[in-house]
Amino acid sequence: MSGFDVGNRLKQLRLSRELSQRELAKRAGVTNSTISLIEQNSVSPSVSSLKKILDAMPVSISEFFAGEIESHDQVFYPSSELTEIGDGTLSWKLVGARRPNRSMSIIHEHYPPGADTGEEMLEHDGEEGGVVVAGTIELQVADEVQQLKAGDAYYFDSRLPHRFRNAGDSECVIVSANTPPSFSDGGDEQHHV
Template identity: 80%
Template sequence: MSGFDVGTRLKQLRQHNGLSQRELAKRAGVTNSTISLVEQNHVSPSVSSLKKILDAIPISISEFFAGEELAQEQIFYRAEELTEIGDGTLSWRLVGARRPNRRMSIIHEHYPPGSDTGADMLEHEGEEGGIIVAGTIELWVNGDVRRLNAGDGYYFDSRLPHRFRNVGDSDCVIVSANNPPSFADGGDSHHG
C-alpha cells in the first residue's frame, strides 16, 4: 500500500462538492456502503471502481492523487517524482501529473501476479497504446482477448470497453500513453 490516504481524500472531495455519501453513490452507480467503506479505508477500490466514483464528482484520477496544485513546467522526472495513481495493488505511475496543460498521459504500469483493473470494464475518451516491458498481460478490448508478452504492444480506441489482467506468475510492467489524458486527467467531462 502506498501512504496515500484514499478515504480521507475522497471524503474531503465529496464534502467540498456538497455531496452526501448517498448522492455520490447514486451518481457513481455503487452502493452507499461502498462509499462509506472506501472513505473509512476499510476497502481499497479497484482502478475501475475508483474511476466510476471520481467521474461522479467529477475529478480525474491524477487530480485526485496529485492534489490541486500545478507545478511549473518540468522536463525531466526522477522515478520518485512520478505520481502514483494505482489502487494499492496495481501501481500506475504518471509522468508529469501536475504539468499545466498536459495533453497526454504517460504511465509506468506495474501489475503483480493475479492483479486486475476490475470486472467493470474501463471506458474513456481518446486512444491508448503501450509496450509490455516485462511479464505477461491479458488484455480484453471490446470482447477480444489477447495475451501479450514482453516486447508486444497494443493500440486501441479507449472508448471501447477494456480490461487488463496479469494471469501470469510474475510481475508485468507496461509503459503506456493515452491522448487526450482523459483517463488520468479531467475526469469524465463529456457527460452533458
C-alpha cells in the same frame, strides 16, 4: 497508495461539491458504506470503482491525483516522484501528475500475478497505447483477446471496453500513454452493471 491520501482527497472533493456520502453513492451506483470506507482509508478502491465514483461528481482521474498543487514545467521525474494511482494490488505510476495543462498521461504499470483491472471493463474517451516491458498481459479490447509478451505493443480507441489481466506467474510491466490525460473528463459514460 504511497504518499497520497485517497480518502481525504475524495472527501475534500465530495464536500466541495456539497454532496453527502449517500448522494454520491447513489450517483455512482455503489453503497454508502463503500464511500465511507474509502474516505476512512479502510479500503483501497479498484481503479474501475474509483473511476465510477469520480465520474459521478464529475472529476477526472488525473484531476483527482493532481490535487490542488500546481508545479512548474518539470522535465525530469525520479521514480520517487511518480504519483501512484493504482488500487493497492496493481501499481500505476503517473508521470508528471501535477504538471499543469498536461495533454497526455504516461503511466508505468506493474501487474503482479493475478492482477486484473476488473470484470467491469474500462471505457473512456481518447486513445491509449503501450509497450510490454516485462512479463505477459492478457488484453481484451471489445471482443478481441490477446496475450502480449515483452516487446509487444498495443494501441486502441479507449471508448472500446477494455481490460488488462496478468494470468501469468511473474510480474508484468508496461509503459503506456493515453490522451486526453485522464480516464474521463466527465460523467457521461455508460458503465457495465
